[in-house]
Amino acid sequence: MGITSKERDTVLRFIERNVRVAPRDLDEGIGTVYERVVIDDYFRDLQKRCNLKNILENPADGVTGVPGMNSLEFARNGATVTLSNPSDKMLDGARAVWVNQGLVDQATFVKCPVDQLPFEDDTFDMVWNYCMFERFKDPSTLVAEMKRVSNRYVLIMTQNVYNWGTMFHKVYHNIGNLEWDHGYDEQMTFPAIRKALRGQGMHLLEEGTVDIPPWLDTWDMPLRGVLKQLLGSVGMKWEWKISSPSNGSSNGHSHAHAHAHAHAANDNGNGHAAGAGSGTRKSSLPMVNVVRDIEHNLPTWFRKYQAHHLYILAEK
Amino acid sequence: MALVRKSLALLAWLVIEIPTTLFVVFVMIKVYLEERNSKRRTKRGYNVKRA
Numbered sequence: 001m002g003i004t005s006k007e008r009d010t011v012l013r014f015i016e017r018n019v020r021v022a023p024r025d026l027d028e029g030i031g032t033v034y035e036r037v038v039i040d041d042y043f044r045d046l047q048k049r050c051n052l053k054n055i056l057e058n059p060a061d062g063v064t065g066v067p068g069m070n071s072l073e074f075a076r077n078g079a080t081v082t083l084s085n086p087s088d089k090m091l092d093g094a095r096a097v098w099v100n101q102g103l104v105d106q107a108t109f110v111k112c113p114v115d116q117l118p119f120e121d122d123t124f125d126m127v128w129n130y131c132m133f134e135r136f137k138d139p140s141t142l143v144a145e146m147k148r149v150s151n152r153y154v155l156i157m158t159q160n161v162y163n164w165g166t167m168f169h170k171v172y173h174n175i176g177n178l179e180w181d182h183g184y185d186e187q188m189t190f191p192a193i194r195k196a197l198r199g200q201g202m203h204l205l206e207e208g209t210v211d212i213p214p215w216l217d218t219w220d221m222p223l224r225g226v227l228k229q230l231l232g233s234v235g236m237k238w239e240w241k242i243s244s245p246s247n248g249s250s251n252g253h254s255h256a257h258a259h260a261h262a263h264a265a266n267d268n269g270n271g272h273a274a275g276a277g278s279g280t281r282k283s284s285l286p287m288v289n290v291v292r293d294i295e296h297n298l299p300t301w302f303r304k305y306q307a308h309h310l311y312i313l314a315e316k
Numbered sequence: 317m318a319l320v321r322k323s324l325a326l327l328a329w330l331v332i333e334i335p336t337t338l339f340v341v342f343v344m345i346k347v348y349l350e351e352r353n354s355k356r357r358t359k360r361g362y363n364v365k366r367a
Contacts, residue, residue: 299322
């Protein structure tokens with residue numbers, strides 16, 4: 001069966017809608033910033049352990065935030081990164097972000113269908129994607145293509161259907177008469193990811209849960225504007241940036257003004273049930289550190305049901 | 317010791333999660349009402365123009 005034309009269209013619409021509403025000032029909101037901090041923790045650890053130097057994100061996306069941000073951490077730590085995607089708009093947006101971050105020399109942007117990659121076999125050390133796997137009822141052609149162009153690792157990271165934010169987000173789509181463009185519930189589970197990877201003859205190396213802050217997973221709901229408005233009405237400022245030259249600065253005395261800086265959050269925690277690893281470097285944001293400490297100590301059974309994301313790393 | 321640590325983490329998580337969830341639900345309702353009102357205003361403006 002493979003990927004249907006309807007699924008391709010839905011993915012394209014989803015990606016281009018997010019590019020349209022992405023915050024150009026990199027103010028992505030607390031949920032996305034925290035998510036980036038803990039996922040970047042995992043990526044740093046993974047990149048070091050697996051000696052990843054050449055990475056493909058396919059299809060690349062920013063989902064809730066800025067397009068093309070997901071793989072930046074690999075580049076910050078020396079890797080070359082290729083972002084492939086069927087949308088010109090997404091790739092243009094991603095290029096602007098990478099230029100802004102001063103890392104565009106380490107990046108390549110390629111327009112192509114998600115399951116027809118214009119790369120030779122075994123080109124990349126790792127091929128991965130974020131919240132894209134679940135958009136396909138039968139992701140076998142996508143995973144097969146990821147495996148083909150990888151010389152060793154494939155990483156799949158998805159939404160977690162068991163998280164109770166899923167229910168609220170479904171209600172939000174229903175009452176707003178919005179198209180459900182987040183994919184198939186049954187694909188946002190460990191068994192589905194395992195099945196897809198094993199179906200391509202891959203060996204599962206590790207699986208885990210990540211991004212378990214003590215607040216509801218709002219998916220891609222546009223709450224940031226409302227929070228800014230609410231806090232603005234009492235003279236406070238709501239601003240969250242993963243990377244900012246004015247990191248940690250706050251001119252307003254009564255501002256709840258906060259910046260999380262990617263480089264300031266270099267925890268070596270592996271982002272899953274094993275908890276924080278060695279070499280933890282604190283974030284400039286005390287709240288991020290507290291929430292991350294809580295996350296790393298949560299029981300495994302609980303993580304599975306409250307994590308915003310699931311992931312599995314597999315080997316050829 | 318690990319059990320105590322995990323229990324405390326779980327307790328802290330729940331203590332923060334419950335009020336933040338209530339707040340997010342409130343904001344969700346506010347977003348929904350604003351979107352609905354915005355659609356109504358747009359529709360009304362369109363009708364006025366036509367009239």
